[in-house]
Structures are given as C-alpha cells and as structure tokens.
Amino acid sequence: MKFAILVYETEQDFAEREHTMPAYYAYSQALAAAGVVAGGAALHPSHTATTLRLQNGQRHVQDGPYADTKEQLGGLFIIDVADLDAALDWASRCPAASRCAVEVRPLLPMNQG
Amino acid sequence: MEARRAAERVARDSYGRLVAYLATRTRDLSLAEDALGDAFLAALRTWPERGIPPKPEAWLLTTARNRLIDGYRCHHRQEHALSLLRDGLTTVPELEPGDRSFPDxxxxxxxxxxxxxxxxxxxxxxxxxxxxxxxxxxxxxxxxxxxxxxxxxxxxxxxxxxxxxxxxxxxxxxxxxxxxxxxxxxxxxxxxVGWDGIAGGDARSEGLTEESIWLTRMAVTLLPDQPEAQGLLALLLFCEARRPARRNSAGAFVPLSAQDIGLWSPAMLDEAEFWLRAAASGRDGAQRMGRFQLEAAIQSVHVQGRRCDRTDWESLILLYGGLLQLAPTIGAWLNQVAAIAEGRGWTAGLAALNQIPTERVGSYQPYWALRGHLLHHAGDFGAAAASYQRAIGLTEDGAIREYLLGRLRALTDP
Structure with missing residues (x-):
C-alpha cells in the first residue's frame, strides 16, 4: 500500500537546510535500504512558488504559495509499505517529525494502463 | 477557595484509595468512579457554605455511597447488589482528618x-x-x-x-x-511512556515517571516479600537518579559514559541500592532472579563503574546473559555485545555482533549505531560511516540524530 509522507518545514528549517541535509540524506538511504521507496521529491522554499488559477479562461498568476501558512510543504516521500502503522513508523523517523510536522496520506490507486 | 483547595488535596492524596474502597464493594469501576466524581462535585458545592467537614474522606465516602444506593434504587438493580452495598458501605469507618486507617x-x-x-x-x-x-x-x-x-x-x-x-x-x-x-x-x-515523552520534550508525560515510581512504592509497601517489586523500584530509581544528566543544556542526548555524574541524585541512587540489596536478600532459593532485578543490577554496575572509573564488564556480560535467558530481546542482545566489546575488545565485540541474524535488525536503529561504533574503533572507517548513516536515517529522536551526526562528522573529517 502506497503512502505519501508530506514534509512540513518552518521558515527556520528552510533557512537551515544545509545543516539538516545529512539527516535527510540518511533518512532516504534508510528508506532505500528497507526497500520501501516508491518516489519522492524535495522542494525549493515557498517564496519560489507560483500559484495559478484559470478564471473564465483567464490565467491569474500569483507570486507565492497557494496557502500562505507559517509551515510550508518542503517535499515528500512516497513509500510502499504494508499498512498505516508501518507508514507511521517511517514517518516518525523523518527529521521533520521532531522539528515541525509530517503528514501521512494513503495514495489513491492509479490505473497502470 | 479554602474549600476547593481542601477538595483538591483530598483528591490528590486519596483518590485512588477512595475509588478502590468503593470499587471493591460494588465490583463496578465505572459506577465507583461516577459516584466519587459526584461526591467531589457535591463537596465543591456544599463545603464553601457549610465549611469543610472534619473528616473529608469519610464525608466523600458517605456521599458517594448514598449516590450508589440511590442509583441502584432508580435502576431497579438486583436486590443482591443493593444488599452487598449496604453491608459493605453502611459503616463508613470513623476517620480522623487525613487519617489513612480505612482499608487500603x-x-x-x-x-x-x-x-x-x-x-x-x-x-x-x-x-x-x-x-x-x-x-x-x-x-x-x-x-x-x-x-x-x-x-x-x-x-x-x-x-x-x-x-x-x-x-x-x-x-x-x-x-x-x-x-x-x-x-x-x-x-x-x-x-x-513518561521517559519517552521526556525525550520528546513533552512536559505532560513527565508526571508519569513520578506516578509510576509512586505506584511501585505502593506495591513494595503492600507486598513486602516480593523481590521483583523491589527490583522494579530499584530500577526506576536508578533511571530517575540519572535523568538530569541524560540531556545537555541544549537538549542533546548524552550517553552514560559521558554523563556528568555530579548531576546524578546521590539520595536516589542510595535508595536504589538499598532496594536492590533488599530484593537479593529476600529472595529464597525457589524464586528466580527476575527481569527487573537483573536490569536494576545492570544499572548498579554501570553507576559503580562511572563512580570508580572502572566498569566491571564481565558482570555486565553475565547479567545481560541472564536477561537473554528470560527473554531473548534484541535490546538485551545488543547490550551484551556492547559489554563484550568494552570488556574483551573490539574484535570480540564485532564477532558477537555478527552472531545476530540480520533479518532481526534491518530497521532497528540501535543495532546500526552500535555497529558503526564498533567498526569505527576497529578502524574500518568506510563501513563505520555507512552504519552510522543507516542509524541516523532510522532514529526518531532528534537529540539522538544530532549525536550520531556528530559521530559521523568526526569520522569523515578527522
């Protein structure tokens, strides 16, 4: 069963990324060693985001993230594990879990065709 | 305010005793809790007006008892239960203020x-x-x-x-x-649970460690000839005595070998030793050495080792062996390996570590941290770094993660 581990980071976390990188590197290595990785990505900070809406066929482009919250999505890991408990075990090892928060969500099964 | 404080004091000192007294007579925990809750509410209502009764516990017991009897009447519960209650509760013992003479x-x-x-x-x-x-x-x-x-x-x-x-x-x-x-x-x-909560910096669970020690003291007092209860009390006191030294001022994890022993509580350690000795002398031949006595004895050896700058590793290897006989947990196994490495050298330690089947340790952080440590001392830096890396990726504890990252840095740029 696939789950997304959504990584939330504070502004300070984004500023200190160079410092937290080794921990994230080790985390993704551990996921790989356990054979549970199904994908993932790290994102640039939210000030690099551009939000777009189409209204009456018009593009409305806005500088900044969709939700202007204190904590921002910093990246995600997709893992393939047996159940939610296993997903939560992995989520709690993610460095963001003790620094800010991680959100775990099951993926909808996609047609492979 | 006076009345509220009095009610709070009784609640703190006597809640468990009052529930226990009611529940053993009704054989219904929810009912006993509800009745006592009602009695506390009634106390908060009436004590400010009429003054705090001279025997607050007895007042609460009587009020709770009346609630229980009323409750049984309205619900037409079986006559048997009602008579049980009457027999058991009609004579609420005469209590002096703060008196603990009602049966515990x-x-x-x-x-x-x-x-x-x-x-x-x-x-x-x-x-x-x-x-x-x-x-x-x-x-x-x-x-x-x-x-x-x-x-x-x-x-x-x-x-x-x-x-x-x-x-x-x-x-x-x-x-x-x-x-x-x-x-x-x-x-x-x-x-x-309280201890893990503390590791996560959660003040709410700090109370749990104190409450657990309090419960163990109660078990030791009420069952004086049970060595395992004394062993558990010793173990908890050893852990609690070292708690202030387990994190540095920045909240980072400090391993036992690096803890400032000046931060340990000598009084708690003395008491822990006392209970460990009491457990050993109270044990008769038929009673097996239990898990909690073994774990307390291990703590004792470690504490002595730090105090005298010389740890008795051979004793530790034996004690962990005892734990492994009772229950072959991976934690006890790793601790025995660590003791072997300290007492008999890195090579012996690595050999013992390699006895552990890898399928049992794939995602077990302490295994990889220990493996990194042993390989580091054995001089195999590349393999040590890979093991530390794995441990870092597996830990849930931010402070332990920082500690391991520090070890990894020390390895890669000497």
Missing amino acids: ERLKLLFVCAHPAIDASIHTPLMLQIVLGLTAAQIASAFLMAPSTMGQRLTRAKTKIRDAGIGFELPDPDHIGDRLTAVLEAIYAAYT
Whole structure:
C-alpha cells in the first residue's frame, strides 16, 4: 500500500537546510535500504512558488504559495509499505517529525494502463 | 477557595484509595468512579457554605455511597447488589482528618487492572485512570492516541471487568508471582511512556515517571516479600537518579559514559541500592532472579563503574546473559555485545555482533549505531560511516540524530 509522507518545514528549517541535509540524506538511504521507496521529491522554499488559477479562461498568476501558512510543504516521500502503522513508523523517523510536522496520506490507486 | 483547595488535596492524596474502597464493594469501576466524581462535585458545592467537614474522606465516602444506593434504587438493580452495598458501605469507618486507617484496597485494584482477562495493552492506561485518577485525555496524549479512542477502550475494559465478574480480591499466594509480573510490567510501561515523552520534550508525560515510581512504592509497601517489586523500584530509581544528566543544556542526548555524574541524585541512587540489596536478600532459593532485578543490577554496575572509573564488564556480560535467558530481546542482545566489546575488545565485540541474524535488525536503529561504533574503533572507517548513516536515517529522536551526526562528522573529517 502506497503512502505519501508530506514534509512540513518552518521558515527556520528552510533557512537551515544545509545543516539538516545529512539527516535527510540518511533518512532516504534508510528508506532505500528497507526497500520501501516508491518516489519522492524535495522542494525549493515557498517564496519560489507560483500559484495559478484559470478564471473564465483567464490565467491569474500569483507570486507565492497557494496557502500562505507559517509551515510550508518542503517535499515528500512516497513509500510502499504494508499498512498505516508501518507508514507511521517511517514517518516518525523523518527529521521533520521532531522539528515541525509530517503528514501521512494513503495514495489513491492509479490505473497502470 | 479554602474549600476547593481542601477538595483538591483530598483528591490528590486519596483518590485512588477512595475509588478502590468503593470499587471493591460494588465490583463496578465505572459506577465507583461516577459516584466519587459526584461526591467531589457535591463537596465543591456544599463545603464553601457549610465549611469543610472534619473528616473529608469519610464525608466523600458517605456521599458517594448514598449516590450508589440511590442509583441502584432508580435502576431497579438486583436486590443482591443493593444488599452487598449496604453491608459493605453502611459503616463508613470513623476517620480522623487525613487519617489513612480505612482499608487500603488499591493493590487489589492494581491486580484487577492487570488481570489476564483484560487486553494487556490497556493494563497501563486503566491503572493510570483508576488508581491515579488521570483523565482519558491525559492518558491518550501520553500514548499518542485520540482521546475518544482511549475513552472507548477504557470504558470497554471496565465493562468487561464488571460483566466477566473479575474478583476484586488479591490472587492467592500460589499465583501472586505470575499476576504480579503483569502489574509490574504495566507500571514499567507507564514509566517508559513518561521517559519517552521526556525525550520528546513533552512536559505532560513527565508526571508519569513520578506516578509510576509512586505506584511501585505502593506495591513494595503492600507486598513486602516480593523481590521483583523491589527490583522494579530499584530500577526506576536508578533511571530517575540519572535523568538530569541524560540531556545537555541544549537538549542533546548524552550517553552514560559521558554523563556528568555530579548531576546524578546521590539520595536516589542510595535508595536504589538499598532496594536492590533488599530484593537479593529476600529472595529464597525457589524464586528466580527476575527481569527487573537483573536490569536494576545492570544499572548498579554501570553507576559503580562511572563512580570508580572502572566498569566491571564481565558482570555486565553475565547479567545481560541472564536477561537473554528470560527473554531473548534484541535490546538485551545488543547490550551484551556492547559489554563484550568494552570488556574483551573490539574484535570480540564485532564477532558477537555478527552472531545476530540480520533479518532481526534491518530497521532497528540501535543495532546500526552500535555497529558503526564498533567498526569505527576497529578502524574500518568506510563501513563505520555507512552504519552510522543507516542509524541516523532510522532514529526518531532528534537529540539522538544530532549525536550520531556528530559521530559521523568526526569520522569523515578527522
């Protein structure tokens, strides 16, 4: 069963990324060693985001993230594990879990065709 | 305000004793808790006007008893229960203020909470609620569970206790040892939940460590000839005595070998030693050395080692061997390997580590941290770095992650 581990980071976390990188590197290595990785990505900070809406066929482009919250999505890991408990075990090892928060969500099964 | 404070004092000092007294007579925990809750509410209403009664505990017991009898009457409960109540509760003992002479039934309550017919995972929460009066919400937060879920599970367990007819009596002497194990394990689980919570910087669970020590003291007082209860008390005191030294001022994890022993509590350590000796001298030939005495003895050797700058590793290897015989947990196995490495050298340690089947340790952080440590000392830096890396990726604890990252840095840029 696939789950997304959504990584939330504070502004300070984004500023200190160079410092937290080794921990994230080790985390993704551990996921790989356990054979549970199904994908993932790290994102640039939210000030690099551009939000777009189409209204009456018009593009409305806005500088900044969709939700202007204190904590921002910093990246995600997709893992393939047996159940939610296993997903939560992995989520709690993610460095963001003790620094800010991680959100775990099951993926909808996609047609492979 | 005076009345509220008095009620709070009685609640703090006597809640468990009052519930225990009522529950052993009604055999219904929920009913006893509700009646006592009503009695406390009544106290808050009437004490400010009429003054605090000279015997607050007796007042609360009488009020709760009347609630119970009224409740039985309205619900037309069976006559049997009503007579049980009347016999058991009509004569509320004469109590002096602060008097503790009414029978202490809390130990019976502990045995009910950890009864084998009750799901083991709910033993500890039940104990915290019924004996210590913690709310379902407080317990849920310590166990990382939704309050409503915890509330339902507690209610279900109490219904089971009532409907299954679990007796509110102490087990007979032949069985007390087995049943006591479950009680002690539930108390120890409460302590480790509190301890983990502290690691996560959660002040709410800090109270749990104190409450667990308090419960163990109670078990030791009420069952004076049980070495394992004394062993658990010694173990908890050893852990608690070292707590202030376990984190540095920045909150980072400090391993035992680097702890500032000036921060240890000498009084608590002395008391721990006292109970460990008491357990050893009270043990007769038929009683096996139990898990908690072994773990307390291990703590004792470590503490002595730091105090005298010389650790008796061979004793530790033996003690961990004893634990492995009782229950071959991976944690005890790793600790024995660490002791072998310290006492007999890195090569012997690595050889012992390689005995552990890898399928048991794939995602077990302490294994990789120890492997990194041993390979580091054995001079295999590349393999050591890979093992540290794996441990860092597996830990849940931010402070331990920082510690391991520091070890990794020391390895890569000497």
